[in-house]
Amino acid sequence: MRRVGIGLLVALVLGAALVAATARNSATAGTSGAKVDNITIWVGWSAAELKAFKGVVAEYDSKHSDVTVKVVGGINDDKITAAIRSGKVPDVVSSFTSANVGSYCNSGAWIDLKPFLSKDKIDVNMFPKTSQYYTQYKGKRCALPLLADVYGFYYNKAMFKAAGLTSPPKTMSQLASYAKKLTKKNSDGSIKVAGYNPFLGFYAGNAPDLSAYAPLFGAKYVDGSGKSVISKDPAWSKMLTWQKSLVDWYGYKKLQKFNAGAADEFSASHAFEIGKLAMMIDGEWRVAFIGREHPSLDYGTAPAPVDDAHPELYGAGYVNGTIIGIPKGVKHKDQAWALVKYLTTDSHALAIFSNGVRNVPTTKASLTSSDIKPDAHFKTFLKIFANSKSTTTPITAAGNAYGSLIQAFAVKWQAGHAGDLAKGLQKLDKQIDAQLKQAQAGGVP
């Protein structure tokens, strides 16, 4: 009898366990239809810009009950590369360094987006040519553009008025002449207010690789076969000669001291914002910075002045931007693509993000979207972006390594340490060609 009792007890326990297990399985099966996937996106933005991006993603989240998106900010390319190498990747990655697209596409580290684009019948012509260019490498499209940075011209209207100037300069000779008129010096001869600071390395508009100036002189980097043509294209020597003549007018050492006394370009004491600089070339983001930090500043924006011999270039400018893609080894490929597609092609998403960070939206349709908040200063950059003569820097196997060679020469040139310009540029061509050849050895063609 006792044995029967024990047997019954065991049977009851086993039965209860079986029922519980079945119930749990059916519960899981029952919710599988509404299963929520967690996906992660890595972005480079931080602080206020990250907040704006999270706002866009939150809107996506609210429209898609099947996914929850986690946004991680402050990411750079080192972290992206390390994650891909370790195999523990987020579902979507984005990078500020479009120059690295060659490595990402060619190595397959960012997966080819062509099948997704074809499946969803998305024509990449919805993006302007420049953005199409810096999101692929030799026809392999592993990235899409997510807002662009566009360089234009800023000028202090109050200072213009005081100097009797009525409109922004349209040519480089006008820029030099205005710069001299607007410059004010202290009693000891040091620069109090710089009309225009041409010093390479001073703020983003004077990037020492000359990237912001090249489109304004129509300067070409490479020929059809990918060989460096810096010494053959007269635009480069013209550009460097113009730049150095203005540096010499100020005095190299005086400009160095002025630069050393100027605040960091991403601080609220930026020289243009506090009236120590009358004109500058800078990215569209400055509109948001001024709006936040010095809303009362009386300034205007315009396309940057161009080479006197090429007035047809007026309206163009330097463009680069954030790229976004899907890393290899991703778990939720379809969900990742859906998010990439939304962020890069949805006019509304692009417009509200653009409003938040005041970067330029990257589809042709979004440039004219009614969601874009009207802003006369910012509108200039939308036009520069849409201009067919706006260009970016070449995407190469060596990333932007060629830029460091241009920079090494250009900064020596402005200091008067580079010797003969023509010979220096010829040497530079050889160095860039050798560097590209070295980068192409083995894997990256």
Add this chain to the structure above:
Amino acid sequence: MASSAAATAQPLDRTRARRRAAWRRRRLVLLLMAPWLIGFSAFFGYPLVMSVYLSFTHYDLLSSPKWIGTANYRYLFTQDPQVGEAVKNTLWIIAVMVPLQVVFAFGVASMLARARRGVGFFRTIFYLPALAPPVAATLAFVYILNPATGPVNVLLKHLGIDGPLWFQSPSWSKPSLVLLGLWGVGNIMIIFLAAILDVPRHLYESAELDGAGPLQRLRWVTLPTISPVILFSVVIGVIAGLQYFTQAYVAANVASGQASQAGDQTVNNLGYPEDSTLFYPVLLYQHGFRYFNMGYASAMSVMLLVVAFTITVLIIRNSLRWVHYVGSAK
């Protein structure tokens, strides 16, 4: 017969037992050394072997390494336009900073060794800068030596002197880094102080009895006695000079006015100004981690190892002529 067999078996057993004991000892030693051996193999041996292998490949960190023979070395020795400048800068910092650091540290240590009052206070004061993190110390120096707003140039201006551009000038950027290096010389100074205090008093007394003055006592007593410490400081200083990175990286980014973009790879301030702070390790970092050219960066690091090893061997061999070890036959 049986007794002779037993007699043979006994030494055999003893031999076996000795061998077993020796093996047990070896096993114990091996076991005790295991953490170090594992660490050494995983964090030094393996990376070293891999670096040598990768130096013969094209490796972009993302695709598999591709064998390209000696192409990286050929580019390094014959074509890289920046490597010459980087080597020149590195040799400059070694040739200038290391001797100055040794002399300065010795000078401070000598003064501290003679101090009668406030010994602890002065030792702390002179050692303190060595505790400052290199990044913070560099930031402070760039601020102090700011040509327009820095207190040093402001003071010089009051004295009627137009101060130099310091970190903004290619001629002054390396001397500015040397100043930073001298300021933080506490570690070497404390070793020198210990060595000086360790010089036997009777040697000085004997020298004095022989009529030796302060300079002669320095030349014939102090320097020979502390020569092993001088050798140590020189070797460590040269190796640190070959690996000079953090201060140059921070100074270039801050002085160029774009510190907020130091992590932004679209901005390249390394070597600012005019490649004057482009040291060999900075160029190596640039190739490896900015341009994803890890195969080439590995070739650079292998050459750095070869050069560091060669220089160290040369210094040590040369030191046989001037280093005296207390108690040694020489």
